[in-house]
Structure formats: C-alpha cells, structure tokens
Amino acid sequence: MGITIQALEYYLPENKVTNEDLKRNFPDYDFGKFESKVGIKNRYWASKSETALDLAEKACLKLFDKINKEDIEYIIYCTQSPEYILPTTACLLQDRLGLAKSVGAFDFNLGCSGYVYGMSMAKGLIESGQVNSVLLVTAETYSKYLNQNDKSNRAIFGDGASATYLTKGENQGLGQFAFGSDGSGAEKLIIKNGGAKNSCISNPELKTYGSDNHYTDNDLYMNGPEIFNFTSENIPSFTKEVLSKNNLEQSDVDYYIFHQANSFMLEFLRKRIKIDKEKFYVNMEDGGNTVSNTIPIALKRLSEELGNINESKKILIVGFGVGLSWAGGLIEINKNL
Helix, strand or coil, X not given: CEEEEXXXXXXXXXXXXXXXXXXXXXXXXXXXHHHHHHCCCEEECCCCCCCHHHHHHHHHHHHCCCCCHHHCCEEEEECCCCCCCCCCHHHHHHHHCCCCCCCEEEEECCCCCHHHXXXXXXXXXXXXXXXXXXXXXXXXXXXXXXXXXXXXXXHHECCEEEEEEEEEECCCCEEEEEEEECXXXXXXXXXXXXXXXXXXXXXXXXXXXXXXXXXXXXXXXXXXXXXXHHHHHHHHXXXXXXXXXXXXXXXXXXXXXXXXXXXXXXXXXXXXXXXXXXXXXXXXXXXXXXXXXXXHHHHHHHHHHHCCCCCXXXXXXXXXXXXXXXXXXXXXXXXXX
16 A cells, blocks of 8 residues: 655745845845845735635645545644634634545644654554545744844745645555654744743833844744754754665655755755755745745645656655754655646
8 A cells, every 4th residue: 555645735825025025124134145045035924814724725725626625534734823722723624625524633733844744644644544535734824923123034934835635545655754853942943922831921022133133022033043053963864864764875866855944054954965956956935934834835846847757756855943843754756746
C-alpha cells in the first residue's frame, strides 16, 4: 500500500502589501537592501474581518475543483491562528465545507515545521488503515499578531492557507520522516500574552529590539539572530539524518524544499549542506514567510513549473522555526499537483 498526494492548492488574501507600501510607513528603512537580502517583494495580509479559517475555506474550495469532497475522511488542520481558544477550528471547517459528519477533524499548533508534521500524521492515519484519505490544511494570519511599529516582522511575514489531499494508492508518495524539538528556545519566537499563562492586557509596555523595532508582549516577538543560529546549528546535520533515514544519497533527491524563511538563510543552508543550486527551490518573492504554508506553496509552484511530469520526482522537505521545532521527510510527486 502506498500514499498518493492527489492535489494541492493554496490561497493568499487579496490585500497585497508591497515593499513600496511599507516604505511609506518606514521611510528611513532601506527596503531595496531588504529585498535583495531577504528576497521578499510582496506579502498578503488578511483584512480585519478575515480570519485564518476564511483563508483555509477558500484554499479548500479551490481544491474541490480537482477532487470529490465526498471522499474526504479526515481533516488535519495546522494553525497558530485559531478561530477560538475552543472549539477546534477543524470542526468549524468541516461544517463550512459541508463534509460528512463521519469525518474526523482536529487542530494542531505548530508553525514553520507544521506542514511536514501534518504529512507524517496523514501518513500514519492512512498506513494504519484507519482512513483512506486525509485533507491536510495549513492556515495562518500572523499579520494580526504584528505590532504596527515592528518593521522587521511586518516586512517578513505574510498570511495564507493551503489544502493538500492525500489518499491510499498503489504508489508510495511519502517516505520516512524525522523530527526535533527544543522547548528551551521557546522565547526566541513567541507571543507571551493571550494564552492561559498571561492574558492580553490594555496599554502594554512598548518594548524595543533590533534596529529600532517595537513590540509589546501582546504581539509576536522574534529574535532573528538567535533563530538563524538555531537553524544553522541544527538543520544541516538534520537534513543528512533525513536522507539517511530514507536510504538516500544527497544526489538521489531531485529537489529540496526548505521552509521559505528568507533568502539569506536559505542560501546559507544550501551552501553549508552543499546542495546544487538547481535542486534547491526558493520561491518567496511573492508572499513572504507564510509560516506553515511556505512549503506547500513552494511545492505547488514547483509542480506548476515542472508541468507534465514524465517520471516521479523525489523531494526532500524540511521545516523549522517556532517551538523551537523542526521536521523533515521525503515525498514523491508523479504529476502536476
């Protein structure tokens, strides 16, 4: 028995924010240098009335043009932008999509490694014989967590959603996965207020970090240099671990898709691991860092660029970030998704 990635779609909000738009808010910031180094030209932000669930619904509706939604048996929904603290947003998505009440549904809270974790969980559900098909959804609206005066994070993060449909099949489209976590680094990328430990407060203290960036504990905080250090220390050796787990040499892989954090970090990793440039896929100019959505968006774009695929392509996917958390695995595609 194998598992096939049948179809993949993504959705970006209509509200496009260019570097020129941001420069009007931050006239002293060199967005030309930012664009050449980080590799982001545009990002898309949800409107005030638009939630991650809205984006997820639209991604799924695009997917339904390719698949029969009646065949879906399970929803796995990755988000750190839930509709409510409870109930689980996956149940709300099941209702919105008009799926059968026999469909299983749950959320899991992960960021940049989430898509890879989700793929592994989908594989487990299908291989164990519990279901024949899984709808894996990722959706984030990090823009709602950003302080208006935090130019660095406002330049980096975008919103979006993706929907991937996996089914039991003859060909094995999912290989072996590996994982990692280090909760001691949790405060390197965090929103301190709003959970059970600390409620959001009125008039929180305004704090400063980096090059005159501002935030409060109600907002998202990211220590960029420390996240870079964590990535550079862990991901090169971890990538080799994923290859070994799949009994592959580095040259056996057709393409590598890492979490699209920023171009500078990705180029550093590519050189450190010694991956050929033509095999290392980067596509983040239009969309930016969409957290758990970056890998499926890149996978869809790569599939479109490849067009009609005559033979299956081995793709190594690696996600890393908030948690701290990381995951990697091998997937194969044999058609345009």
